[in-house]
Amino acid sequence: xxxxxxxxxxxxxxxxxxxTIEKGDYLLIEDGDDATKALIVQVIDVQFANIxxxxxxxxxxxxxxxxxxxxxxxxxxxxxxxxxxxxxxRLLTCKIRATIENESLSPSSSWLPSRSRSIIKKLxxxxxxxxxxxxxxxxxxxxxxxxxxxxxxxxxxxxxxxNIITGKKETxxxxxxKLLIPSLxxxxxxxxxxxxxxxxxxxxxxxxxxxxxxxxxxHVLTPSQNFKVALKQLNLHVLLNILIHALHLPGTSAREFxxxxxxxxxxxxxxxxxxGEAIRNWRCNQHVRDALFSRYYALVNSGVFTDNVAEGMxxxxxxxxxxKEGGAIIINLRNTSSIDRQIVVEYLLGRLVELLTSWKLKAxxxxxxxxxxxxxxxxxxDIVTRMRHFGIFTTFITNQPDTIRQNxxxxxxxxxLFNFTNEHxxxxxxxxxxxxxxxxxxxxxxxxxxxxxxxxxVVRDFPMVAxxxxxxxxxxxxxxxxxxxxx
Amino acid sequence: MTEQQTITATPKYNFPxxxxxxxxPQRFIxxxxxxxxxxxxxxxxxxxxxxxxxxxxEQIQAGRVELQHIPLxxxxxxxxxxAVDTSSIKIGETSKGxxxxxxxxxxxxxxxxxxxxxxxxxxxxxxxxxxxxxxNTLQMTYFNSSYExxxxxxxxxxxxxxxxxNLLERWLQNTLSKTVxxxxxxxxxxxxxxxxxxxxxxxxxxxxxxxxxxxxxxAFSKMTTLRLNGYLITDVLLGYKPPYxxxxxxxxxxxxxxxxxxxxxxxxxxxxxxxxLDIDKKxxxxxxxxxxxxxxxxxxxxxxxPETLRLAHIFCTFTANEVIAMQHFIARKYNLKIINRxxxxxxxxxxxxxxxxxx
Numbered sequence: 001x002x003x004x005x006x007x008x009x010x011x012x013x014x015x016x017x018x019x020t021i022e023k024g025d026y027l028l029i030e031d032g033d034d035a036t037k038a039l040i041v042q043v044i045d046v047q048f049a050n051i052x053x054x055x056x057x058x059x060x061x062x063x064x065x066x067x068x069x070x071x072x073x074x075x076x077x078x079x080x081x082x083x084x085x086x087x088x089x090r091l092l093t094c095k096i097r098a099t100i101e102n103e104s105l106s107p108s109s110s111w112l113p114s115r116s117r118s119i120i121k122k123l124x125x126x127x128x129x130x131x132x133x134x135x136x137x138x139x140x141x142x143x144x145x146x147x148x149x150x151x152x153x154x155x156x157x158x159x160x161x162x163n164i165i166t167g168k169k170e171t172x173x174x175x176x177x178k179l180l181i182p183s184l185x186x187x188x189x190x191x192x193x194x195x196x197x198x199x200x201x202x203x204x205x206x207x208x209x210x211x212x213x214x215x216x217x218x219h220v221l222t223p224s225q226n227f228k229v230a231l232k233q234l235n236l237h238v239l240l241n242i243l244i245h246a247l248h249l250p251g252t253s254a255r256e257f258x259x260x261x262x263x264x265x266x267x268x269x270x271x272x273x274x275x276g277e278a279i280r281n282w283r284c285n286q287h288v289r290d291a292l293f294s295r296y297y298a299l300v301n302s303g304v305f306t307d308n309v310a311e312g313m314x315x316x317x318x319x320x321x322x323x324k325e326g327g328a329i330i331i332n333l334r335n336t337s338s339i340d341r342q343i344v345v346e347y348l349l350g351r352l353v354e355l356l357t358s359w360k361l362k363a364x365x366x367x368x369x370x371x372x373x374x375x376x377x378x379x380x381x382d383i384v385t386r387m388r389h390f391g392i393f394t395t396f397i398t399n400q401p402d403t404i405r406q407n408x409x410x411x412x413x414x415x416x417l418f419n420f421t422n423e424h425x426x427x428x429x430x431x432x433x434x435x436x437x438x439x440x441x442x443x444x445x446x447x448x449x450x451x452x453x454x455x456x457x458v459v460r461d462f463p464m465v466a467x468x469x470x471x472x473x474x475x476x477x478x479x480x481x482x483x484x485x486x487x
Numbered sequence: 488m489t490e491q492q493t494i495t496a497t498p499k500y501n502f503p504x505x506x507x508x509x510x511x512p513q514r515f516i517x518x519x520x521x522x523x524x525x526x527x528x529x530x531x532x533x534x535x536x537x538x539x540x541x542x543x544x545e546q547i548q549a550g551r552v553e554l555q556h557i558p559l560x561x562x563x564x565x566x567x568x569x570a571v572d573t574s575s576i577k578i579g580e581t582s583k584g585x586x587x588x589x590x591x592x593x594x595x596x597x598x599x600x601x602x603x604x605x606x607x608x609x610x611x612x613x614x615x616x617x618x619x620x621x622x623n624t625l626q627m628t629y630f631n632s633s634y635e636x637x638x639x640x641x642x643x644x645x646x647x648x649x650x651x652x653n654l655l656e657r658w659l660q661n662t663l664s665k666t667v668x669x670x671x672x673x674x675x676x677x678x679x680x681x682x683x684x685x686x687x688x689x690x691x692x693x694x695x696x697x698x699x700x701x702x703x704x705x706a707f708s709k710m711t712t713l714r715l716n717g718y719l720i721t722d723v724l725l726g727y728k729p730p731y732x733x734x735x736x737x738x739x740x741x742x743x744x745x746x747x748x749x750x751x752x753x754x755x756x757x758x759x760x761x762x763x764l765d766i767d768k769k770x771x772x773x774x775x776x777x778x779x780x781x782x783x784x785x786x787x788x789x790x791x792x793p794e795t796l797r798l799a800h801i802f803c804t805f806t807a808n809e810v811i812a813m814q815h816f817i818a819r820k821y822n823l824k825i826i827n828r829x830x831x832x833x834x835x836x837x838x839x840x841x842x843x844x845x846x
Binding site: 057 | 519520600601602603604605606607608609610798801802804806807808809810811812813815816819
């Protein structure tokens with residue numbers, strides 16, 4: 001391999017057919033003269049080198065009406081393999097990732113090795129990972145890389161971070177989440193999952209239906225079944241958030257509700273039944289009463305609210321158990337209506353903030369699938385600014401990258417990117433601050449299913465591709481097929 | 488080291504025969520390798536300049552030339568069409584000489600398909616010391632005569648690429664003349680002999696061999712310097728409906744130049760392209776016209792030029808990619824160090840210096 005050109009932080013390298021280099025590979029460029037310095041570059045595109053005369057060569061091989069012309073070549077010096085060799089020369093477009101100077105890495109690209117004397121070789125990923133010090137005390141094996149080594153990240157690189165897992169349908173996003181969740185739980189973390197399709201409810205089971213090591217740490221809470229809330233447990237502002245944001249209660253009505261709530265609280269009658277009665281008998285405008293009644297029945301019909309305090313303790317019990325030994329609380333939103341989903345999420349986020357503010361919980365990792373379906377507008381900003389300080393570290397999982405706001409991408413610390421072919425989707429993801437658009441567009445387009453491009457702090461800003469390792473977890477959330485049994 | 492050519496004979500035309508004369512290619516290889524061994528571990532300068540196989544200015548007087556218009560018709564009787572072409576290129580310079588490559592191609596048309604036989608590239612390191620030896624050895628191998636016997640001076644270093652290519656071309660032509668029967672053999676260039684690289688005797692032998700197997704040689708010149716009343720012969724008399732020939736009789740070559748063919752202007756398709764066409768003098772006139780008509784019926788003609796000959800040219804021409812590959816081969820196999828000497832034109836005249844080739 002030889003350095004051909006440099007423009008900005010893009011380096012073009014000429015590679016020959018016997019050097020098997022693929023997109024995503026890392027190269028180490030050592031200067032022939034200065035042994036203390038080396039450049040680390042990543043191949044983001046592989047093209048054929050623009051060899052002069054190649055068009056004539058190809059035309060010559062197909063002159064007979066598009067069919068290959070028959071004949072014999074008497075080539076005693078065996079030049080033909082050299083012609084092939086030159087024809088198949090490749091031009092590698094590489095992104096400069098770092099400079100090694102005296103065995104330490106720096107992101108600088110100001111230094112350039114010699115074009116004629118530099119030695120270019122493939123940098124094995126284990127060596128790079130060692131140089132980048134991505135391994136820590138809390139390793140999580142993401143999967144295998146192309147050179148058969150393991151890509152290991154450190155759980156601490158997800159701690160306090162905003163993460164995005166995205167890719168088109170059936171490329172393995174949920175699979176990666178299912179890998180990360182037990183790994184975090186193993187290290188004692190509390191994980192809350194907004195499970196839109198009931199995909200995570202079997203995290204505690206092996207593929208053949210037996211209990212796995214995490215079974216007792218996975219707590220599945222299904223709204224209106226084992227996930228209920230007693231009014232007595234609720235803070236007024238949490239309920240008001242539900243009424244205003246999820247049920248769109250107007251301001252005047254919200255003021256009346258506040259008075260009703262305080263009145264009930266003073267008399268110790270905070271029950272659903274008493275709340276209904278209070279609204280009925282409250283002296284107020286009929287329109288306000290109607291507005292309050294419609295929201296009251298929405299709360300009642302959700303089945304989430306109960307007067308039995310014991311029924312409403314499971315969430316906190318699960319969270320406190322998880323706090324002690326690590327655990328995943330799966331909020332199964334599978335059969336929950338859109339309104340009820342928003343009620344549940346409003347309540348849960350409000351409750352989590354309460355618990356975190358009062359230091360009853362240390363921090364939680366929140367996994368939110370297709371969050372645009374239940375997260376209200378104002379929460380997006382909260383998540384990247386306020387909630388992070390409370391200790392809610394979110395991982396968004398989506399196959400529609402444009403449903404996540406731009407500021408989330410800009411502030412994302414880690415992105416796990418699966419295959420995308422749509423230009424628009426790639427454009428959206430490439431706005432992330434921790435990655436360059438060329439890498440995203442070039443590498444993500446060619447990722448096979450289950451291969452993930454890890455970007456950001458987890459890989460110390462060295463984008464790496466790995467095949468996400470297989471899991472022994474009972475698969476849920478499979479697409480229901482009409483023709484399944486017929487085939 | 489060398490391989491016997493594995494060429495399967497086509498039943499109809501019996502071409503090329505398995506017992507094909509291989510001594511010349513073998514000698515080419517031996518000389519090629521021998522010459523390259525002397526170049527090992529030397530620096531060599533790449534050179535972009537290519538050698539054109541320039542036609543020597545024809546020393547032919549077109550004084551009282553008579554023109555005869557011959558209209559043509561396509562004859563569809565199946566006839567073998569074969570063509571030969573060679574090319575040479577300078578691929579670099581060493582401190583002692585030049586590195587050149589030559590390659591030849593024969594194309595023949597079988598029913599509706601074309602087949603090819605390509606020989607080479609043969610790479611030579613030619614120096615002032617070995618140029619006579621190389622050239623004479625090649626001549627002796629095939630023509631059983633050395634250059635010294637015919638000429639006072641030997642070809643100069645810079646004439647060597649075209650001379651060696653010419654030698655290969657004559658050999659390929661002779662091979663075709665001995666293997667094709669009842670066919671048309673297309674040559675690139677004229678049937679003018681007596682010039683340095685085309686001794687009359689050699690050319691006569693080739694034509695004799697061709698006639699013995701009932702073949703007709705049609706030699707197409709892409710370029711001609713023959714003029715009639717100040718105009719190039721290919722530019723006049725375009726007013727007739729093609730295909731047609733114009734016979735130019737009364738041409739008088741200056742000795743020692745000999746015309747072994749009669750000269751025609753051939754306009755075989757629509758469009759303003761016409762070529763000088765030489766047809767063996769010893770072929771009866773009727774047979775000549777018949778041959779051209781058979782060519783019209785058996786080969787594709789584009790811009791008045793036969794496809795078989797066009798393919799022969801395409802197959803032997805070196806592309807830039809191949810030149811790079813040969814330089815790579817030499818650098819690898821003979822450990823030559825590639826150096827880039829400054830182009831003095833560029834150095835002295837900057838953007839006004841267009842390089843040596845344009846000087």
